[in-house]
Amino acid sequence: MSRKRLQPPGYWFDGSRPPLPARLLAEAYAGAVASRRWLYDKGLLRRGGVDRPVIVVGNLIAGGSGKTPLVIALVERLRAAGRTPGVASRGYGRAQAEDALWVDAGTDPRRGGDEPVLIARRTGAKVRVDRDRLAAARALVAAGCDVVVCDDGLQHYRLRRDLEIEVIDGRRRYGNGLLLPAGPLREPAGRGGDCQFRVVNLGADEVGEAGFGEWSMRLRVDRAQPLQGGRPCPLRTFSGQRVHAVAGIGDPERFFATLREHGIAVVPHAFADHHRYVADDLRFGSDLPVLMTEKDAVKCLPFAGERHFSVPATAELPEAFWIALLDRLSHL
Missing domain, CATH: 3.40.50.300 (P-loop containing nucleotide triphosphate hydrolases)
Incomplete structure (x- = not known):
């Protein structure tokens, strides 16, 4: 399965000007959004509760x-x-x-x-x-x-x-x-x-x-939970080590940056948001610990090994x- 991440267009966040076709489509989309909201506000589309x-x-x-x-x-x-x-x-x-x-x-x-x-x-x-x-x-x-x-x-x-x-x-x-x-x-x-x-x-x-x-x-991020079960360990346990970091979320770089803030040397592996993992996705060719977000971890449990950990985030x-x-x- 491909590991290519679906990146949002750079112009969404880097300040560059979107291409003309995207701007024209955005105007049409804006009209559709406004029309739908108006129909609900006027009761022409029914709400339920x-x-x-x-x-x-x-x-x-x-x-x-x-x-x-x-x-x-x-x-x-x-x-x-x-x-x-x-x-x-x-x-x-x-x-x-x-x-x-x-x-x-x-x-x-x-x-x-x-x-x-x-x-x-x-x-x-x-x-x-x-x-x-x-x-x-x-x-x-x-x-x-x-x-x-x-x-x-x-x-x-x-x-x-x-x-x-x-x-x-x-x-x-x-x-x-x-x-x-x-x-x-x-x-x-x-x-x-x-x-x-x-x-x-x-x-x-x-x-x-x-x-x-x-x-x-x-977001409090201070521990790592072994996917095979057992007691969690402090995230600082991995400080000074190289790890494979896996994130299939909307902004993977935020997860990678969080690990780096804890002194962890990150080998990043970004996947598309809601990526459906298979065992091959976690085979990286080196026997380093693998840290991943909780959202990724629930999908990787069936093929997780002893070096796989999830990193919970508490709001x-x-x-x-x-x-x-x-x-x-x-x-x-």
């Missing part, structure tokens, strides 16, 4: 921004507050995307999707994948959930929501600020102003702060964020 609060976590740019760690943290915090949260997801990249499915820790990621399986493994919450997120939300409520957390559903307007959380990549932000395909945006940047909460993912060791009206999120947000979110939730 459930009789429990719905929290949507999403982003505006194509590719990852740190939604999954936030969803995991959100589920854990809601449970600590006495709630019974469930997670609705499309399960991007599933082999049988048309089929609705309950996902648990043992679900094959090819059927359930890598991110839903990861969420189920980390939280133990009920997770439902369905192209129709409204149907997924209804299934979760019927199963006893009193809060629905919708993973990556900001543009899924058919599902009525009570709270929206936009997650912003603190390093890339909105790129050149243009819509697809001239830029990375799925909706205009102003759409973020409609969200009750805007969370900026500042990564693990990146310098920076959230702007006005934004909440900062840091940490200010206590004031959780107080504000739970307060809004209590008034719904």
